[in-house]
Amino acid sequence: MKILFLGDVVGKAGRNLVRSQLPVLRERYGLDFVVVNGENAAGGFGITEKIHEQLLEAGADVVTTGNHVWDQRETMVFIERHPNLLRPLNFPAGTPGKGGGLFQAKNGAQVLVLNAMGQVFMAQSVNCPFAAVEEQINACPLGEAADVILVDFHAEATSEKQGMGHFCDGRVSAVVSTHTHVPTGDDRILPGGTAYMGDIGMCGNFDSVLGMEKEEPVNRFVTKLRGSRFGPADKGVATLTGLAVNIDLKTGLATHAHAFQQGGCLREVIPPFWNAAGVA
Numbered sequence: 001m002k003i004l005f006l007g008d009v010v011g012k013a014g015r016n017l018v019r020s021q022l023p024v025l026r027e028r029y030g031l032d033f034v035v036v037n038g039e040n041a042a043g044g045f046g047i048t049e050k051i052h053e054q055l056l057e058a059g060a061d062v063v064t065t066g067n068h069v070w071d072q073r074e075t076m077v078f079i080e081r082h083p084n085l086l087r088p089l090n091f092p093a094g095t096p097g098k099g100g101g102l103f104q105a106k107n108g109a110q111v112l113v114l115n116a117m118g119q120v121f122m123a124q125s126v127n128c129p130f131a132a133v134e135e136q137i138n139a140c141p142l143g144e145a146a147d148v149i150l151v152d153f154h155a156e157a158t159s160e161k162q163g164m165g166h167f168c169d170g171r172v173s174a175v176v177s178t179h180t181h182v183p184t185g186d187d188r189i190l191p192g193g194t195a196y197m198g199d200i201g202m203c204g205n206f207d208s209v210l211g212m213e214k215e216e217p218v219n220r221f222v223t224k225l226r227g228s229r230f231g232p233a234d235k236g237v238a239t240l241t242g243l244a245v246n247i248d249l250k251t252g253l254a255t256h257a258h259a260f261q262q263g264g265c266l267r268e269v270i271p272p273f274w275n276a277a278g279v280a
Contacts, residue, residue, distance in 0.1 A: 005176045006242040009041040010204030010211030011232025022059040029274045033105040037178045039065035044232040046071030049078040064115040066154030088117035090132035112146040118155025142252040151175045165196040181210040183241045193253030201241030208233035239264030244271040
């Protein structure tokens with residue numbers, strides 16, 4: 001089973017590239033399931049209902065989020081209408097929306113997707129992500145209620161991300177981390193069979209500071225003063241980055257995991273096990 005995760009979609013440049021290329025990727029490589037993090041899709045801050053629907057039309061099966069999920073106020077209302085738009089499951093009880101769901105893949109597999117948020121160096125106060133993920137995977141175990149379990153861990157600290165990977169190893173199919181927008185080089189399969197990557201990067205313009213126009217972030221670093229609002233670097237050529245994973249449905253564990261990069265100013269990285277549609 002072929003799965004693609006795409007990192008945080010940042011602004012119009014990222015949205016347009018996902019909308020144009022994701023349908024091509026699904027067809028060319030015969031992808032069974034796609035997860036896209038959309039929390040920065042609306043001008044770099046949050047997501048709107050229209051953008052969410054556009055990502056689904058492009059080929060996303062589930063859209064995850066993180067600390068910017070409520071930056072567009074309308075999200076608190078429309079998220080209730082969209083079960084495949086997830087917010088971190090370790091938000092306090094009573095928060096609109098949900099942090100996980102069971103979805104059917106193109107090949108018929110039952111896929112549990114969980115979205116959790118870290119506590120270290122994050123501004124929001126959230127419940128323990130480890131306890132929240134534990135509760136979900138105990139309620140819907142791999143190989144029993146779910147054929148595949150995917151975790152998007154939206155976190156800042158590398159140590160917390162690695163901790164979540166090892167905490168879930170052998171009990172979920174993949175743990176990918178989002179939030180920092182820069183793809184890490186640690187794509188691999190952990191000893192227990194869980195695919196892992198410390199950060200899958202972003203879908204946006206890398207001639208930027210984390211997808212934002214360079215001038216204001218640099219100004220703040222140099223002068224320690226706020227000049228203007230951050231704005232997404234929408235005029236440049238965007239790049240798709242993420243993680244490609246192959247899953248053995250007999251075990252629910254990963255057989256291959258490889259970084260994915262296409263377009264823009266980064267070198268192209270196409271997973272070697274995705275040569276053509278129909279290849280295992």
